Amino acid sequence: MTSSPAHKINDKIENKNVVISNDNSPKSSLSLSKVETKIMSRFCISIEDDPIILLNIGGIHMSTRRSTLMCIPNTVLALACTNSWSEKITHDNDGRLFFDCDPNLFQYLLNQLREWSIKRNKVFELPKNEYDQQRFRSLCYQFNFHRDLIDGIHRHEIFNKICPHILLDENSTVAIHAGDYRYGECRGINVYSSGIHRIILILNHDSMDKYNIFIGIIWSATPMQERSFESPTAYGWAGGKLVYLRGIPSSVLGYGGYDSDLCTNDTIELTLNCQLSLISLFNHRTKKFYQIPIDTREGCPFPWQVHINLYETDDRVKIINPT
Structure with missing residues (x-):
């Protein structure tokens, strides 16, 4: 019986597939080997090169590679894997390293350490729950992780965009109001x-x-203007206990407990938390802390910029960069 055109086409397709799947040429094997090696290499590290560390975290058993615990030097977890401390640190009856802490928070920490080498921003993501945020911070401090990894990177910053009556000094780390009494953005x-x-x-x-x-802060694409704090993308703190949300003073005077405690020579710490979409202000003199949640959809979308507005003649703000 003569095959139909459809059968002939199917035969050709099947034969073609067979030929492709059975291509055992050296070139094909070499290419396949490279692909497989790239995919599988991270799962083929020997125990001798990177031992598996057994953990007992508050009664819950966990395990991970030694390199994971040692990825950030001089922490308790890293030191526990060194010859100096591996025998001295507490072990349970099965020989597991024992840490008496919340297993859920530790697991949250451990998962981030596993991805540390590929993280672009070297900071821990905080839990969403505010109560757990404080507990996670305490856990990280207990294990001797640096504050910058928990509460943010101390950024190198300089002033760039300024209004005409704002002058820059000291390699653009100081902004000076050089005009009469008028607002000036930097x-x-x-x-x-x-x-x-x-x-x-x-x-x-x-x-x-x-x-x-x-x-x-302000949205980076917002045009420069003298009264920049009135921009619909502006959020921040001003004099007179005013807190600006989307360029409008909050209807609650002293929003978030803010009492305009800013005085000359004060050291102020401005934190931009893009993870949780909020900014905070800490006055080192008064030890007071203020926080503003940011509406990134209707208010100030990413990316943000540090946003200062000066008013009085000879007002100065200096950025202190890490050495």
């Missing part, structure tokens, strides 16, 4: 879309104690 050079970032500022004025200034 912004940092960096843009922020992910991670947690801390910027240290020092306020200064030769003849005033109370400091009338706006400190906050």
Whole structure:
């Protein structure tokens, strides 16, 4: 019986598939070997090269590679894997390293350490729950992780965009109001879309104690303007207990407990938490802490920029960068 055209086409397709699948040429084998090696290499590390560490975390058994615990030096977890401390640290009856802490929080920490080498922003993601955030911080401090990894990277920042009557000094780390009594915007050079970032500022004025200034953020694409704090993408703190949300003073005077405690020579820590979409202000002198949640859809989308607005003649703000 003569095959139909459809059968002939199917035969050709089947034969073609067979030929492709049975291509055992050296070139094909070599190419396949490279692909497989790339895929499988991370799962073929010998125990001798990177031992598996058995853990007992608050009664819950876990295990991970030694390299995971040692990826951040000088922490309790890293030191526990060194010859100096591996025998001295507490073990359970089965020989597992024992840490008496919350297993869920430790697992949250461990999962991030496993991905540490590929993380672009070297900071821990905090739990969403505020109560767990504080407990996670405490756990990280207990294990001697540096504060920058928990509460954000201390960023190198300089002022870049400024209004005409704002002058820059000291390699653009100092912004000075050089005009009459009028508002003047200045912004940092960096843009922020992910991670947690801390910027240290020092306020200064030769003849005033109370400091009338706006400190906050703004969407990087917002045009420069004198009264920049009134921009619909502006969030931050100003004088008179005013807190600006989307360029409008909050209807609650002293929003979030803010009492305009900014004085000359104060050291201010501005934290941009892109992970949780919020900014915070900490006054080192008064030890007061303020926080503003950011609406990234209707208010200030990413990327953000550090946003300062000066008013008084000779107002100065200095960025303190890490050495």
